[in-house]
Amino acid sequence: MDYVIEMEKIRKEFPGIIANDDISINLKKGEILALLGENGAGKSTLMSILFGLYKPDGGHIKVNGEEVTIQNPNQAGELGIGMVHQHFKLVHNFTITENIILGNEPKGLKIDLSEARNKIISLSEKYNLNVDPDEKIENVSVGMQQRVEILKMLYRDAHILIFDEPTAVLTPQEIIELMKIMKNLIDEGKSIILITHKLKEIKQVADRCTVIRRGKVIDTVDVKNATLAEMAEKMVGRKVSFSVEKGEFNPGREILKVQNLNVINSRKILGVKDFSINVRAGEIVGLAGVDGNGQTELIEAITGIRKSESGIIDLNGNNLIDKTIKERIDAGISHIPEDRHKHGLVLDYSLEENMVLEKVDSSRFSTNGFLNKDEIRKHALKVIEDFDVRSGRGPLTVTRSMSGGNQQKAIVGREIFQDPDLLLAVQPTRGLDVGSIEYIHKRLIEQRDSGKAVLLVSLELDEILDLSDRIVVINNGELIGEVDAKDTNENQIGLMMAGVKEGEQS
Numbered sequence: 001m002d003y004v005i006e007m008e009k010i011r012k013e014f015p016g017i018i019a020n021d022d023i024s025i026n027l028k029k030g031e032i033l034a035l036l037g038e039n040g041a042g043k044s045t046l047m048s049i050l051f052g053l054y055k056p057d058g059g060h061i062k063v064n065g066e067e068v069t070i071q072n073p074n075q076a077g078e079l080g081i082g083m084v085h086q087h088f089k090l091v092h093n094f095t096i097t098e099n100i101i102l103g104n105e106p107k108g109l110k111i112d113l114s115e116a117r118n119k120i121i122s123l124s125e126k127y128n129l130n131v132d133p134d135e136k137i138e139n140v141s142v143g144m145q146q147r148v149e150i151l152k153m154l155y156r157d158a159h160i161l162i163f164d165e166p167t168a169v170l171t172p173q174e175i176i177e178l179m180k181i182m183k184n185l186i187d188e189g190k191s192i193i194l195i196t197h198k199l200k201e202i203k204q205v206a207d208r209c210t211v212i213r214r215g216k217v218i219d220t221v222d223v224k225n226a227t228l229a230e231m232a233e234k235m236v237g238r239k240v241s242f243s244v245e246k247g248e249f250n251p252g253r254e255i256l257k258v259q260n261l262n263v264i265n266s267r268k269i270l271g272v273k274d275f276s277i278n279v280r281a282g283e284i285v286g287l288a289g290v291d292g293n294g295q296t297e298l299i300e301a302i303t304g305i306r307k308s309e310s311g312i313i314d315l316n317g318n319n320l321i322d323k324t325i326k327e328r329i330d331a332g333i334s335h336i337p338e339d340r341h342k343h344g345l346v347l348d349y350s351l352e353e354n355m356v357l358e359k360v361d362s363s364r365f366s367t368n369g370f371l372n373k374d375e376i377r378k379h380a381l382k383v384i385e386d387f388d389v390r391s392g393r394g395p396l397t398v399t400r401s402m403s404g405g406n407q408q409k410a411i412v413g414r415e416i417f418q419d420p421d422l423l424l425a426v427q428p429t430r431g432l433d434v435g436s437i438e439y440i441h442k443r444l445i446e447q448r449d450s451g452k453a454v455l456l457v458s459l460e461l462d463e464i465l466d467l468s469d470r471i472v473v474i475n476n477g478e479l480i481g482e483v484d485a486k487d488t489n490e491n492q493i494g495l496m497m498a499g500v501k502e503g504e505q506s
């Protein structure tokens with residue numbers, strides 16, 4: 001068999017956890033192998049070993065049949081292995097060409113920029129990437145930045161490409177494009193390992209799928225013969241429900257009332273324009289929109305992370321527009337942020353410190369300026385248990401070392417445990433496995449049923465349609481329309497997201 005990669009009995013331990021417990025996987029030439037596993041299953045660790053970022057504690061790696069030791073990413077590169085990480089590693093004020101050649105300059109020689117530029121143009125054409133080599137990274141979309149990362153691998157002649165949850169940051173349109181790009185790469189003789197939680201994507205592009213649970217390989221299946229439900233079940237070890245069950249909603253009083261809000265964005269123009277929205281107790285309002293249409297600025301304005309130019313942000317009858325972030329939290333706002341590293345966690349703090357981040361001065365967690373360590377520990381353990389947050393050292397784990405999905409579950413748990421009146425849930429299930437998504441969805445519905453106001457922002461249309469009672473659509477910073485969730489469908493919302501108002505749809 002023509003294997004380009006064979007990883008045999010790979011073992012990697014971290015304090016308190018065996019991340020890879022004798023894992024064996026192999027990649028055939030010209031195939032897409034999906035790696036599926038719940039949050040913290042050990043997928044990123046395994047790929048970090050293949051890419052030379054971690055040294056395994058045991059096992060062997062063969063590339064094209066030859067046993068190798070991969071000490072660092074440079075060596076991985078020399079063996080033809082490239083990786084697109086979850087968080088891109090690009091310099092924002094450099095051009096695309098400069099970013100691609102960065103770190104690949106020939107030793108002692110001056111780099112020929114125009115030659116590099118030509119090579120980038122021809123690669124971009126060959127793989128249909130549509131990249132402008134002279135544009136600066138700061139001016140291009142997230143989807144385009146990912147293409148630059150792909151080009152970086154191709155420029156270095158990589159033939160084994162690792163994609164770590166590549167679609168988590170993409171819009172639905174960009175996802176369709178990426179799937180096409182992956183097929184092109186395979187047609188040109190590349191081989192791909194794809195880490196993803198999205199079963200539909202696996203079904204769409206992958207040939208085989210290796211399922212990992214708690215550091216061990218459970219099975220490898222031929223994707224064309226496997227159903228989504230079977231793959232999900234192998235992954236979490238139980239049946240998973242794909243549909244969200246929720247009863248009738250009983251909206252109560254108005255909790256959040258935003259009126260005529262204007263907010264300037266980072267490009268110094270109005271990103272939110274004369275925007276009004278309300279959320280009542282006992283309902284989930286879904287805010288739908290193509291990424292970058294003002295939803296980030298709106299949420300930042302409500303939480304106080306970003307200043308508002310004018311308008312009213314009323315919570316329980318009090319205008320919060322001039323209040324600090326902390327005052328807004330104390331007034332009853334919880335926020336599951338879009339960017340968990342920037343606004344969600346202090347990565348060098350322990351999990352327990354992060355679980356009381358916003359409430360550390362409350363009488364429960366401190367007395368006369370001294371921390372109530374027992375209470376903090378008890379609280380952290382409760383969140384960990386309730387939200388099944390998995391990590392090596394429990395409450396003492398440094399959050400930087402946790403898997404992305406487990407970081408996310410910890411934030412969602414912390415915010416729900418704050419018992420807010422208004423829960424702002426922004427991309428609450430980004431990077432989560434299907435089992436965790438099912439759980440978080442149930443908890444959000446529980447919040448609504450217990451009389452909380454929930455504002456859900458998501459790029460996943462399915463999630464908006466499944467969870468929301470009302471759906472509000474934002475386009476170019478403006479309110480395009482509002483519909484009852486039970487009277488609408490993907491098509492109608494899709495058109496509104498593209499800027500077509502309800503009455504203009506025929």
Ligand SMILES: Nc1ncnc2c1ncn2[C@@H]1O[C@H](COP(=O)(O)OP(=O)(O)OP(=O)(O)O)[C@@H](O)[C@H]1O
Pocket residue numbers: 014015017019037038039040041042043044045046390391392401402403404405406431
């Ligand atoms: N540098 C590290 N130090 C300590 N523990 C680590 C480190 N890297 C990973 N771990 C632990 O190893 C386990 C596997 O993590 P890994 O990131 O490989 O999971 P994953 O399958 O990629 O999860 P996700 O889908 O959530 O990204 C987790 O429990 C994580 O906390």
